Structure formats: structure tokens, C-alpha cells
Amino acid sequence: MATIKAGEEYGFFTDTSVCIGCKACEVACKEWNQLEGNNPTFLADSFDNTGSLDAQNWRHVKFIEQVPDKSATTGNGSAWLMMSDVCKHCKHASCMEVCPTGAIIRTEFNTVFIQQDVCNGCRNCIAACPYGVIGMNQQTGTAHKCTLCYDRLQGGLEPACAKACPTQSIQFGPLADLQQAADVRLATLHSQGMNQAQLYGRDDKVYGGLNAFFLLMDKPETYGLPNADNAKLPSRNDLGGYVGAAITAALAVVGGLVAFRRRVTG
């Protein structure tokens, strides 16, 4: 890969059509970022015992079971959708929008990063992230999520998950290059008759575009991702909330003044 330069936009293109669910990304991420992981649990949820993204899991391979009733013809079977989920490094990031301390910043690589020495653990970002990405680290009392290997990028290395992925389901690079690669891949799949294939976050319909975008083999909702109609920023509710409060305040003040008006008493 070409040298990683500050000032350029970088991201992930996760092509779920080639993910084999090996979880090498989860392991590589934990290893590089020294994440202890949660206590092992058996979730009885397909091949998934990770559960969700959180403070210890910055990559999470989702298994969406779609076992058909009838057996498929050779070469056309598909029992699972697999997807290595991660922070989307949204262009319009809900987490960053609400963070009151300024802990969440955009780095010189145009990724979204939580500064651990600034975060104070208020958890507003957790309430805001529409993808359920951020978790609280109870030891540090701060919010944690994928850093897009900020430290590796600064050292000129690609992120650990992309490096470990054996099928190139996770690709790292300059955003423009990834978008181009995604367009080519989508065209190939469509030409093979896989018309359900679609890109998610490649354009600006979802949070202004995602630096970590995906090629999906079904609707976004199937993967637990909000579709373009549901992908809204928290600030959409500022106006309605305050107007509702202001109307209530006006009515309450009138009510109070009427109730407390001076009475002539005997």
C-alpha cells in the first residue's frame, strides 16, 4: 500500500460478500489494541459468541442466519450473511455531535477518535451512536471504540484488522480508492445476477457518508443497520424538544400568574 499521509481521508471498505466469519479481525484488533475481551459466554446465537460491539470488541463479526427451507442448487447456497461490523467513522457523527467535553475529534486521517484523557465518561455518545458501537470501559471510566488504529496510521501501518483479514473482506486505504473499488465490486456482483448486493454508506445518504462503509448482500436492516430513512442525527430533536418546552413554559407561567393573582380577601 502507498504511504499513509496525514491530511488524506482514510477508511475501511468491508465487503461482506467475501467474509467467511473466521473472526481473524476480532482477534487482531484485540491483540494490537490490548483489549482483554469480555468473559467468554455461550450466546447460542449462530456462530456468534461476541454479542456486540462494546468497549472490548471494536470489531464484531455478525452471523445472520438465513438457512433456506429447501436445499439450494450447487454454488447458490447461502445459509449465513456474515459481516465484520465496526465503528463507521461517520462523516456526520452522532457521537461527536453530542459529546459535551470535546473528547471526540476528527483526526488528521479524517477518522473519528475518542481522546481518552479528555473523555469523562458521561455516556452521551453511547446514547447517540446509532450503530451501538461505543462501550464504557469500567476500569478507565471512559468511552471506548475502534480508533481505526490511529497509532498504527501515525506509524505508517494499516489497521490490524485489515492486515489480518484473509479474504480481503476488510480493505483499508484512501477513501476515494476504496469507493472506486466498491463500485467495481458492486458492478461485478450485479453482472453475476446478485442484484440484492448494495453499498451502504458509500454515498452521503447515511450520515453524510461513512469512512467505514460496506457492501451488503441484503437490506441494511437485516444487518442491524439503520436505513437511509432512519439514519438521523440526534440534533434533529433539538428544535421540537425546545419548542415543546417553550410552549409548556408559556402555558405554565400563564397558569401560575392566574392562580397567584392578587385576591381581595376579607
Added chain:
Amino acid sequence: MMYLAAEHFVRSPQWLWYILFYFLFAGLAGGSYAIATLLRLSGDPRDEPAARIGFYVSLVTTVLCPILLTADLGVSWARFWHMLVDVTPGDTGLNFKYWSPMSIGAWALLVFGFFAFVSAAEAWLSDRRGSPLVPLLLNRMFNVIGAALAIFLASYTGVLLSVSNQPVWSDTWSLGGLFLASGLSGAAALIAFLMRYRPEAAFSLSRLHQAGGYFAALELALIIVFFVTVGAAGTLPRLLPWLALWALAVAGIAASLVMARGHMRMQASGGSAVLTRVRLDTLVVSLLVLLGVLALRAAVIFSAQ
């Protein structure tokens, strides 16, 4: 157009007990300051004892707010001031994001704390002197500014919940108004309750019950708006496990409405609107209302998490 239900794939922020009680005290602090100011605006000096109860309540409940918020930060509690000051290396400065209710709320709490302190101190010194310390006009102007902040404090907590991507919270615009109305209603109940310790304040009791009734009516209307908006978003099922809490909230509202009606009838029938003491019914209704105010916040907070 096909109706599209709101979809949520978020994690819960685990805002639990500290935040529940913060929301309660912020509502009571803002509500009691606003009521105390409205009592002063009535222009009748006989309302002053009740107003002063309001200012005292406001200070005590305001002091509890930052303690609860700081405790909620867990091991990062010593960084509570990061809400106000951005310590990003190379980019330090004050934090103020007008679009993030948590950011404005931190400032509002700080500035309102000043107003609550000054007003309570003034009430205390006036009580000790036996006559008003500051000319009434000056006092009223100060109180009106404080009351605007108080109203913000009592309501922004609801807006804060809505400005998220959480189910229920972000599916409605009614929470700011709802928390304000219930904060006012709870504050009216608390001031009425405390009048038993200051008998001369009972002059305002009947009208306080009347005001409490208006606030409760507003709260009831907003609960209906809340259920309608959440229902339209398709997240109503999340409210079901908490119906007992909603029932408590409605019981508090009903108690307040019944009480207000009784007092309004008494006034209308030419009976004396001035009670000389706080009776048992006021104590019972006040407790019911306060329980309802807490239950309402618990029902809202827990339904998303």
C-alpha cells in the same frame, strides 16, 4: 406513503439511579424557583413566606444536582469540569455546544446555581432581619432572569434524552415540556408540604394548590402527547413493562387535580381562600404528587434501557 416505523440499533447509555434522581432534583429546583418568582410577581406581600420556601427548596435541590452528576461519572468523577473546559491538547478552551443539551445544561446548572444561591441567601437574610433586604423591583428583575434559567433547567433534561438515537426518547418531542410540567407540579407539592413548618406561608396554600392543578393538567396533556408520538414511531411496546410507574404518575396527577378543584370551588363559593394551616390532605396529596414525579421520570428513563 408507506408508514415507516423508527428503527433503533443503539446501545443503552446506562443512565440509571444517579441520573433519575438528578432529573428529579433538577425538576424540583427549577420548578420551585419559578413558582417562588411567580408568587413574588403576585404583588401580595403575604405571599412572601411561601416564595421564600420556594427559594430555599431551590437552593437545596440545586446543590444535590452536581453531586449526583459527578457520582454518575464513576471513576472519572474528578473530570466533571471537562463539561465546561475542553482540555484537548493544543485546542483548549471553553466547551459550549448549543446543539448538545448536555453541554448547555452544564452551563445552565452552573449559572442557575448562582441565582439559586443569591435568592436563597437574600431570603434568609430578609427572614433574619424581618424585612426585605433588597428593593422588591430589583429583586423581581433578578428573579425573572433566574426563573428563565430555572425553567430551562427543569426542561432541558427531557430534551437531552430526545437528542439521542435511543428508542422512545428520540421518538418524541414532548419530554422537555413533560419534565417541566411535572417539575413544576412536584415543586408546588413540595412547597405546600413544607408550609407546615412555616405556618404564615399557608396564606398562599390554596392558590398554590390551584397552580399545582394547572401544572398537573399540562403534565397529563403532555403524557398523552408522549404516548401518541411514541405510538406513531412504533416503540410503544417498550413502555409496557413500566405501566405500573405510569399508573403512579397518573395517580399523582389525579390527586393534584382533585385537590385543585376542591380549592377552586372553595374560592368560587365565596369561602375563604386563605387557609390558616396545612391539613393532612395536603400532606397526602403532596407525597402522592412527588412520588408520581419520580415515577414519571423512572418510567421514561427505564423504558429505553
